[in-house]
Amino acid sequence: MSTVFIAFQTNETSRGIVEAIEDDNPSAVVSEQPAMVKVDVPDSMTIRRSTIEEKLGRRFDLQEMQVHLITLSGHVDESDEEFNLSWKQ
Numbered sequence: 001m002s003t004v005f006i007a008f009q010t011n012e013t014s015r016g017i018v019e020a021i022e023d024d025n026p027s028a029v030v031s032e033q034p035a036m037v038k039v040d041v042p043d044s045m046t047i048r049r050s051t052i053e054e055k056l057g058r059r060f061d062l063q064e065m066q067v068h069l070i071t072l073s074g075h076v077d078e079s080d081e082e083f084n085l086s087w088k089q
Contacts, residue, residue: 065083
């Protein structure tokens, strides 16, 4: 089993993104550090625009995540609705 991860700067928007990731990925493990928050998920991670919008209470373009992103690990597959990380065989 491989783990994918994504890390964000610590700020209000990132807090909503991380809460959405936790809702959509029950096996997510969140590690908070002074200036960043890292989320690890076994095998694959799905980040849904609709869940982020619920958490933030406003419209959200998934490309806005790039502003808050520090690093990630895994193959990226994205659309207007979802951002997916996985390790493909």
